[in-house]
Amino acid sequence: xxxxxxxxxxxxxxxxxxxxxxxxxxxxxxxxxxxxxxxxxxxxxxxxxxxxxxxxxxxxxxxxxxxxxxxxxxxxxxxxxxxxxxxxxxxxxxxxxxxxxxxxxxxxxxxxxxxxxxxxxxxxxxxxxxxxxxxxxxxxxxxxxxxxxxxxxxxxxxxxxxxxxxxxxxxxxxxxxxxxxxxxxxxxxxxxxxxxxxxxxxxxxxxxxxxxxxxxxxxxxxxxxxxxxxxxxxxxxxxxxxxxxxxxxxxxxxxxxxxxxxxxxxxxxxxxxxxxxxxxxxxxxxxxxxxxxxxxxxxxxxxxxxxxxxxxxxxxxxxxxxxxxxxxxx
Amino acid sequence: xxxxxxxxxxxxxxxxxxxxxxxxxxxxxxxxxxxxxxxxxxxxxxxxxxxxxxxxxxxxxxxxxxxxxxxxxxxxxxxxxxxxxxxxxxxxxxxxxxxxxxxxxxxxxxxxxxxxxxxxxxxxxxxxxxxxxxxxxxxxxxxxxxxxxxxxxxxxxxxxxxxxxxxxxxxxxxxxxxxxxxxxxxxxxxxxxxxxxxxxxxxxxxxxxxxxxxxxxxxxxxxxxxxxxxxxxxxxxxxxxxxxxxxxxxxxxxxxxxx
Numbered sequence: 001x002x003x004x005x006x007x008x009x010x011x012x013x014x015x016x017x018x019x020x021x022x023x024x025x026x027x028x029x030x031x032x033x034x035x036x037x038x039x040x041x042x043x044x045x046x047x048x049x050x051x052x053x054x055x056x057x058x059x060x061x062x063x064x065x066x067x068x069x070x071x072x073x074x075x076x077x078x079x080x081x082x083x084x085x086x087x088x089x090x091x092x093x094x095x096x097x098x099x100x101x102x103x104x105x106x107x108x109x110x111x112x113x114x115x116x117x118x119x120x121x122x123x124x125x126x127x128x129x130x131x132x133x134x135x136x137x138x139x140x141x142x143x144x145x146x147x148x149x150x151x152x153x154x155x156x157x158x159x160x161x162x163x164x165x166x167x168x169x170x171x172x173x174x175x176x177x178x179x180x181x182x183x184x185x186x187x188x189x190x191x192x193x194x195x196x197x198x199x200x201x202x203x204x205x206x207x208x209x210x211x212x213x214x215x216x217x218x219x220x221x222x223x224x225x226x227x228x229x230x231x232x233x234x235x236x237x238x239x240x241x242x243x244x245x246x247x248x249x250x251x252x253x254x255x256x257x258x259x260x261x262x263x264x265x266x267x268x269x270x271x272x273x274x275x276x277x278x279x280x281x282x283x284x285x286x287x288x289x290x291x292x293x294x295x296x297x298x299x300x301x302x303x304x305x306x307x308x309x310x311x312x313x314x315x316x317x318x319x320x321x322x323x324x325x326x327x328x329x330x
Numbered sequence: 331x332x333x334x335x336x337x338x339x340x341x342x343x344x345x346x347x348x349x350x351x352x353x354x355x356x357x358x359x360x361x362x363x364x365x366x367x368x369x370x371x372x373x374x375x376x377x378x379x380x381x382x383x384x385x386x387x388x389x390x391x392x393x394x395x396x397x398x399x400x401x402x403x404x405x406x407x408x409x410x411x412x413x414x415x416x417x418x419x420x421x422x423x424x425x426x427x428x429x430x431x432x433x434x435x436x437x438x439x440x441x442x443x444x445x446x447x448x449x450x451x452x453x454x455x456x457x458x459x460x461x462x463x464x465x466x467x468x469x470x471x472x473x474x475x476x477x478x479x480x481x482x483x484x485x486x487x488x489x490x491x492x493x494x495x496x497x498x499x500x501x502x503x504x505x506x507x508x509x510x511x512x513x514x515x516x517x518x519x520x521x522x523x524x525x526x527x528x529x530x531x532x533x534x535x536x537x538x539x540x541x542x543x544x545x546x547x548x549x550x551x552x553x554x555x556x557x558x559x560x561x562x563x564x565x566x567x568x569x570x571x572x573x574x575x576x577x578x579x580x581x582x583x584x585x586x587x588x589x
Contacts, residue, residue, distance in 0.1 A: 033416065049476070053414040061395040069476030073413055087478025088501065094410065109479065109505040129504040130472050131463075141481045155506060177463045195464075 010035060028066075038076075051090075098144075117146040124150045131157040138162060141153050169207075189227075214252075347395075350431045353385040363424050369393065369411045370404075391432070401436040405429055409472055422539070460513065460551050462506045469545035473540040475505055482508035482539050484529045486515065509544065510566045519545065519552040 001206040006017060010032060021041040022208045028048045036056045043061050049069040058078040068088040075095045079138045082102045089109045099119040107127045114134040135158075137146040146169055155175040170190040178198045185205040195215045202225040212232045219239040226228045229249040237257045251271045260280045269289040276296045284304045288311040295315040318329040354363050361379060368382045369375045371393055376382055398404035408425040417423050469478050479500055484490055486508065503511075516522035524546045530541040 031416075033414070049474075069474055071413075071474065089479055089505070091413075091470075093413075093470075108501060109475045112473055113467070113470065129466070129506055131467050133467060137337055146464075155504065158373065159463065159466060 001130075003030070023061075049085075050301045058096075118144045119146070121147045122151050123147050126152045127156050128152055129156070132161060133159050137166065138164060146318055196264075266308065336528050343497075347388050347391045347435070350391055350435070354387060355430075355432055356471065357427070359424055361426060362421065365419055366408065366411060366424055367391075367394065367428060369405050371397070373409075373411075375415075395432065395435055401429065402430065404436075406471055413472075418537075419539075454493070460510070462510060463508050464546045465513075465551070466506055469543045469558065471543075472546070473543035474536055476500070476534070477502075477534065477536045478540040478544060479505055479508055481526065481530055481533065482512055482544070485525055486511055488529075507566050512544070513548055514566065517555075519549055522548065522552075538560065547569075 001020050001022055001176050003022070006020065006027070008020060008029055009017075015034060015042050015207065015272055017040065018036055018250050019039045019041075020037060022037075022045055023041045023043045023292045024045060024289050027050055027287050029050060030047070031051045032055060033051050034054045035042075035052065037060055038056045038058045040056045042057075042065050043063045044065060046066045046083045047061070047070050048066050049071075052075055053071050053073040054075060055072065056076045057072075057077045057080050059080060060077075061081045061156070062085050062200055063081050063082045064080070067082075067090050068086050068233070069090060069327050070087070070318045071091045072095050073091050073093045073273070075092070078096055078098045080097075080100045081203075082100055082105050085105045087103070087105055087107045087110050090107070091111045093111050094114045094116050095112070096116045097120045098116050099121075100122050100182045102125050102310045103121055103123050104109075105125045106120070107125055107130050109129040110127070110129055110131075112127075112135050114136075115200050116136050117132075118136055118139055125320055132172075138144065145166065148166065148171060151171055153176055155174045155177075157177045158181050159177050160180045161178070163186055164182050164184045166186045168183075168191055169187045170192075172192045173188075173196055174192045174194045176193070176196045176320070178196055178201050180200045181198070181255045182202045184201070184202050184236045185207075187207045188203075188211050189207045189209045191208070191211045193211055193213045193216050193220070194202055196213070196217070197213055198216055198218045200220045201218070202222050203218075204222050205224045205225070205227050208223075208226055208228045208231050210230050211228070213236050214232050214234040216233070217242050218233075221238065221241045223241060223246050225245045225247075226243070227247050228251050229247055230251060232250070233256050234252050234254045237242070237255070239257055239259045241258070241261045243266050246263070246266045248266060248268045248271045248273045251268070253268075253273045253276050255273055255277075255278045256273065258281050261278070263283045263286050264284040265286060266283070266284055267287045268291045270289055270291065272294050273290045273296050274294045278296055278298045279301050281298070282302045283306045284302055286306040288308045291308075291311040293311050293313050293316045296313075297317045298321050299317050300320040303324050304322050304326055307326050308324060321329045323329055350521075354360060354367070357363055358388075364379070364382055364387065365376065367390055371390055394404065398407055408428060409422070412418055412421045412425050469475070482505075483500065483503075510523060516525065521550070523541075526541040526544060530537040
């Protein structure tokens, strides 16, 4: 079928074109709202700025197609093949993308708010600047998860997202908005989280080993039992954060703001906290073996039963701090 | 240290819903308004007025304000429907009317809310500072992101308007950056609005919707800004952004002249 034929037939009121072959045709800016094109062949089709809201494109082949600026709000794309598709600035709000293949797709500045991404394969996709507020990534039983391996999520908006147990190892999440997101037991090992916003995020039991969190904002974040060995948190803010039982072995915490943070039973052995702000922090039973606390500010901190015998406290401020033996430093 | 989350306790005056219902019924576009209202509550378009009439308009309004507890939520819901419709502009205007009618209802509700602010505010419009994510989300809710980018490019560099062979690198800047640059360049909202509308009017019809969405999104931040304040953010220029990896933009140009 050629482009003109489908445009004419659609204009005449026909909407069902299941299995149609429109591969390579030019349908840029076409009005095809609500069209039924499931199981169709739209490989390499030009659909830039096309109107496809509520279109049925399930199991359709859209491999390499151009969909930049296309309106696919509430469209049905279950099981569709969008490998290498161009979705720059596309609208996919409320779209059903379950089990869609979106590997290497270009989703720069795309709107994926409230999209259903359960089982969607986004590995290697570029989601720079995309908005994913309200998007659904997972089934409760974790068998139906979005695949974000190798995806580029630079400055992506994932505010409030549920990414429990997600595999985000080595993913680029620099500058991303993850405020109030649930990343419980997520794998963020080696991830790039530079400058990311993680205020109030739930990161309990998350794996952040070797992750780069420099200049990230983690105020009020929950990092209980998080694995953060060798993580880089230089210059980040962790005001009021909860790091109870967290593992920070060899972590870089230079100039980190840990004002009012809770680090009870945290393992900070060999960690570098030079110049860090630990005013009013709680470090009850914290393990600070060979920890670098040079010029750190521990005013009014609580070090009850903390192990600091081999820590380097040169130039550290301990005014009013509760020492391991529960005496108060002057 | 416990964290408090906002508590909402409010009562809506029933009589205002019946007044609004009456107003809608007397409106010249009453039927369309009722269809839009119905679709917003039931998340599915219904053309048959006899089906819609099975629930009283007053009841529908009550349900609406129960489900959408803030005007912002209602606006989002209404425009989610509007954006899928063929006569988008007409229904957008009707959507605004519905929001206007219900504005006083929400204003009463907000006045009686008991809110304990959490220490880390994640509100949509923070009291201080520019929130690029909030601005972006607001623009995307009501406009085509690519149209918004095209419009903003033309706004920031008017020399691209009308250039047919222009290989404008729309991928060279993210939407966030373009919005931030626009906010930086135009020191008052009126100035921004005037220029945006002017350019949008020479472009595709969807550009006008994009213009209004951009103005709406940036409005709260202009309210907090003194005109003489200079805005200079490092993220407005590309940092770790590899433009060379991107696809070639030559497949489409900036069409700013109506076809």
